[in-house]
Amino acid sequence: MVNTVLNIAIHYRKWVYWGLLLLTLIFVAQLPKIQIDTDPENMLNAANPERVFHNQAKATFAMHDTIVVGVVNQQSIYNPQTLSALVDVTEYAMSIEGVVQADLMSLANVDNISQAQPGTIRFEWMMKSAPSDLAGAQRIREQAERLPLLRNTLVSGDGKAAALYVPIVDKNQSYAIARDLKAHIASLGSQDEWHITGLPVAEDRFGYEMFVQMGISAPLAGLTIFLLLWVFFRNIPFVLPAMIVAMATVLITMGALIGMGFTVHIMSSMIAIFLMPIAVVDSVHILSEFADRHKPGQQASHTIRQVMGHLFTPMLFTSVTSTVGFLSLMLTPIPPVQIFGAFVGSGIMLAFVLTVIFVPAYLSGLNDHTLSRLLEKLPKEQDSKLTPALRKLGKLAGSHAKLWLLGFAALFALSVYGISLININDNPVRWFKADHELRIADSVLNQHFAGTYDAFLVLTDTNNLSHEAIQAIAGIAGEKQMSDATRTWLRQQAGILEQDDDLSALLMAIDDKSFELSNDTDIALLATLQADVESLSSQAKRFLSPSVLDYISQLQVHLQSSGLVGKSNSLADVVKTVNRELRSGTETDFVLPSSANGVAQTLLQYQSSHRPGDLWHFVTPNYRQSLVWLQLTSGDNQDMTAVVELVERYIQDHPLPDGLQLNWAGKAYLNVVWQQEMVAGMLDSLLGAFVIVLVMMVLLFRSLAFGILAMLPLTLTISLIYGLIGWLGKDYDMPIAVLSSLTLGLSVDFAIHFIERLRATWAEHKDWQQTLALMFEEPARAISRNAIVIAMGFTPLLFAPLVPYVTVGVFLASIMAISALVTLVMLPSLATLVRSWLFKS
Template sequence: MVNALLNFAIHRRKWVYWGLLLLTLAFVAQLPKIQIDTDPENMLNANNPERLFHNQAKTTFAMHDTIVVGVVNQHSIYNPQTLAALVDLTEYATGIDGVVQADLMSLANVDNITQAEPGTIRFEWMMKSAPTDLAGAKRIQAQAEKLPLLRNTLVSGDGKAAALYVPIVDKNQSYAIARDLKAHIATLASQDDWHITGLPVAEDRFGYEMFVQMGISAPLAGLTIFLLLWVFFRNVPFILPAMIVAMATVMITMGALIGMGFTVHIMSSMIAIFLMPIAVVDSVHILSEFADRHKPGQQASDTIRQVMGHLFTPMLFTSVTSTVGFLSLMLTPIPPVQVFGAFVGSGIMLAFLLTVIFVPAYLSGLSDKSLSRLLEKLPKEADSKLTPALRTLGKLAGSHAKLWLLGFAALFGLSVYGINMININDNPVRWFKSDHELRIADRVLNEHFAGTYDAFLVLSDTHNVNHKAIQAIANVAEDKQISEETRSWLRQQAEALEHNSNTLPALLLAVDDKSFELSDEYELDQLLAAQSTLEALSSQSKRFLSPSVLDYMSQLQLHLQDSGLVGKSNSLSDVVKTVNRELRSGNQTDFVLPESANGVAQTLLQYQSSHRPQDLWHFVTPDYRQSLIWLQLTSGDNQDMTGVVKLVEDYVQANPLPADMKLDWAGKAYLNVVWQQEMVAGMLDSLIGAFVMVLVMMVVLFRSLAFGILAMLPLTLTISLIYGLIGWIGKDYDMPIAVLSSLTLGLSVDFAIHFIERFRATWAEHKDWQTTLSLMFEEPARAISRNAIVIAMGFTPLLFAPLVPYITVGVFLASIMAISALVTLIMLPSLVSLLRPWLFKA
């Protein structure tokens, strides 16, 4: 195959040039179609049960993604100036396109609930207009602090902060809306500190900055690689084919991704920065050996044939193993990670094909005169600054083999211990640097309020009252004394209820209307009897009017509050207690649940006469068969959310749910836990699968189980060292770290393949251990070192990104390359030295 490719490249150079140009332009034309997606919800499959329930709960309880705006005054927000600014911003926010006006919430548009007289309740605006004096501000403070639904949600317990909750129609508009709010805040005559936060803002803001970063990091990586290659070879025309291959690979791959309709997620945004340095490595091997082998007067095509004869097989297998490492990401259940793995893996194979075709075509096309000038300007490989260092390293690696291996074994042991200390955790807000305005806002507002992170406990009645209602209707429909017309109507009603195309309340209305149409006394009596049964069933089905069920919710809320993991919780129980207090005496002693379902129903009927009656349906469904508890958390860390879930599980185990009741979770904080758990499990499967596949490939490549296992040892130690280091330094195992596991495997094995393949070829030629070892630390070691430096430095532009995941990837991939190259160049010679009689016994 290699000869066919070389013949095509050497004899059809114009075809190669024009073909690459047209192919690149065709895919570049797809780039303007780019669509950005930073929603962590899309880390889960569309049919994921937890995701489906979350979206169903949002619809059921009319919940929206929310931007949180906070105003902080170091003395007190209860002053005319601060409250006037809050009213102004609230009014402005209601006019922003994309804001759900009815559910927007601040002191300026909520009710104060008070007693008019015993048994009568009054709802009046808390602050329709700002107070003009300090006394008016203090009056608002007293009113707000008396209402549990507002305290530590809309106003802080310390009186120094107030919040505006801005629900939005589409979370993809959150950054634009937040920017609009920020611009208006700048026009307010306010000396207070204003902050904007919330997961939707963080996610959408990340998308904006990710797009900017993608446009900066990839070109910077290309520039860094170009400068490194120039340092190595000191000749621009000579390194030009490597840069052309890298840039073409990136543009074709990204064009294919976008052209096929995939959105650019946080993962796929890093495809360019990954491919740029990886696409150069094969070219570096070819250029290094070409510079080492070519002699004046020799045909460039002859030299390139010699070079490719030595390098084609190891380059092919290193490309395939790297591809396998990335493609193994498709084993994870996370769609954006699957897309990332698929396209980087495909891009690596594309880079290999372009390298083995374009680079030989380019080099063989150079005239003897041009080539002579190039070679004159090229620094002598023996004079390279790497050469003396590598020769010294070779001497060290070839001696004291047992001591080296004991040291590696000790490092492995320490790494395993560090791996056991790894802490699995993530939080989208922490994807920004600590001094980013979003991180500051998150920190400040969560210090003052009960929490800006939401999770929802949804309780549902599972008792099938419809079955009994259908039976009651069916019994009447079977009565032969009733007319066929009425019986047919009853059967239609039962069928509609059975297929959920009707509801029990709607059926009751239909039966009531039908009773006025009947003239036969017997039919009317039977229908009224059925109506009475249906009314009883309807009353029984309204489980969340039951004081005992509401009390269970209250006790669960108290348990969560006492744990310290939950800043605050709100539920239907709090609404009922608040209204009941004002109906009775207005004193805190009456902040209790009514003793009967009718008493609960009375409080809710009163609540619906407020200015915001729709707020009730955020806590309970109109049929009173589902209700939720809104949890406010001061931390968006997955570890904290997992602790809350465990806390609820333990409570329910010790205090079983009411009969025929089930509990489910919803909310962004909970969904983040779900996708991270799937990612961790998926990455483990991916790593194990890729490890086995690469091991098999190594055995096939070297036609030896011993050499196959030998090639896997450097990458095993590299992976262990990197993840042990993560445990030792206390870095959270988050999304970028999880993805790096499989990438480490694919990239780390490349150096071992080149080293072992070249070592065996050199040994076969010279049959002398010292000569072989000495030659291995010349051109082969230089090529490996250069590739490690190129890839490591290629990721350094990420270190200057404002986004933590990019920095994490840059630091760890640079470390992976440096460590894997060093381990390969020391461990393999040491092992081969000890196992030489066995490995080379033939």
């Protein structure tokens, strides 16, 4: 196979050049079609039950993704200037296209609910226009602080901050809308602090900055790699084929991703920066050995055949194992991670194919004169700065083998303990650095308010009273005195009810039908049915029941007392507020009415307000579902998980009313769901890939002993990296989870090259000390160079403003350094101890 590939590369060089150029241009043409996606919701499959329910809940209760604008005055926001600015920003926000005007909330467009006289309630604008003096501002403070739905949501308890909630039609417009709001606020010349935050803004802003980062990091990685290769080989023409292969690999892979219609998510945005260093690995091995082997006057094609004869098989297997490591990510239930794994894995194999065809074609095309000039400029390998250090490392690794292995065992034990300390956590707002304006806004506003993060408890009545109504219809339709036409109509209504489950619609239909009939018997029978259905309809409106609302209220009290929830808002709060004003207007009447009719009366009054639609954010019109809005001061998954567990424990101790079912919705909850799936999926993919790579190692070396030996460096490296994460207290988040695949692929790459060359050198010399000494010449240099190239290739990420990119840069550089060092120390140490067993044949 290798001879066939080399014959094509050497004898059809121009075809190789033009073919690579044409292929690259075809895929580059797809790049302008790029679509960015940073919505964490898309981390879940579209058919995921929690995601489906979340979207159903949003539609049912008319909930929208929301931008939070906050104004802070360290003295008090209750002054004419600050309130005037708040009114101005509110009016401007309502004029922006893409904002849901009816649901926008601020002091400037909500009602003050007060008592006109006992039994009469007054709804008037809280602040249609800003007050002209401090006395007017103080009145607004007193009114706002009396309303539980506003306190610590629209105004802070300390009186130093006010908020504007801007619901938007499309979360992909959040960054543009936030930018417009920021520009307008800047034009006001306000002396107050203004902040803009919210998960939609964080996610969309991340998409914008991610796009910029893609355009900066990948070229910088390429430049860094190019400079490193020049340092190693001191000749630009000599390193060009490696750079051409890397750039072509990145452009073709990204073009294929975009051309196939995949959006660029946070994960797939890292494909280019992952592939750029990995794609030069094989080229470095070829260039390194070519520089060692080529002699003046020798044909380049002859040298490249020798080099490829040695390197083709280990390069093939290292590429396959790296590919397996990334393709294992397709076992996870997270679509963006699957796409990332698929395209990085495919890109690695593409890089291998391009390397074994293009690099030999390029090198063999150099004429003797040009090649001689190149080799004169190449630094002698024995004079490389790496060589003395590697020789010393080789001597250390070959001596005191037992001590080395004891140290590795201790390191492994410490790593396992560190893994037990890992915290699984993520938060999209923390994807930005601590000094980013979004992080600052998040911190400031969550200090003043009950929380800018949302989670929703959705309570659903599962009692099927429609079934009883259908039985009642069947009973009436069975009366012999009824006319055939009415009986047929009733049976049609039963079918409609079974499908729609809407008793209110049935009552209206019966009422309309009664006016059409002239048969007194049919009219009387329908009247009986109507009375039965009205009774069932009243029972079906579970969230008019004081006992059910009291359960919700008690749950809210428990959540508030836990300290995990900043505040909760529910239908019970609306009912209590209106009931207080209908009665005495004092806090003693801030209670639930004693009957369902009393509850219905308060809600009827509330619908006379300027914002009657707000009621349907908390309950459905048939009163069969109700929503509790939780405000959280933290978007960390750990905190959301603690809230979920708190609710579960409360329900165990205080069972839900009969027939009620509780479900979760909201972005904060969905983040927990996808991260739990990611952790389980990553573990499955890592274990599956580990087994596959072990089998491949045994097949490659045709030896169980060498197969196991090849797996030891990556086992220690993975354990050490994740143990370090636990020891440092770094959260296990999305970028960290993906690093395992790279660790598995590249750590075993180093081991494959080392073992393959070790066996070949031993077979040639049959002297262990000489074998070890030779292993720490060109083979160790090639491994070290690759580790340095890959590690340095990720260093541009360290300067990114986005934390996931910095995390990847730091840990990948660490992984490369550790895995190379472990390979170069552990393998010779262990082989020294068991060489008689390893080489017994």
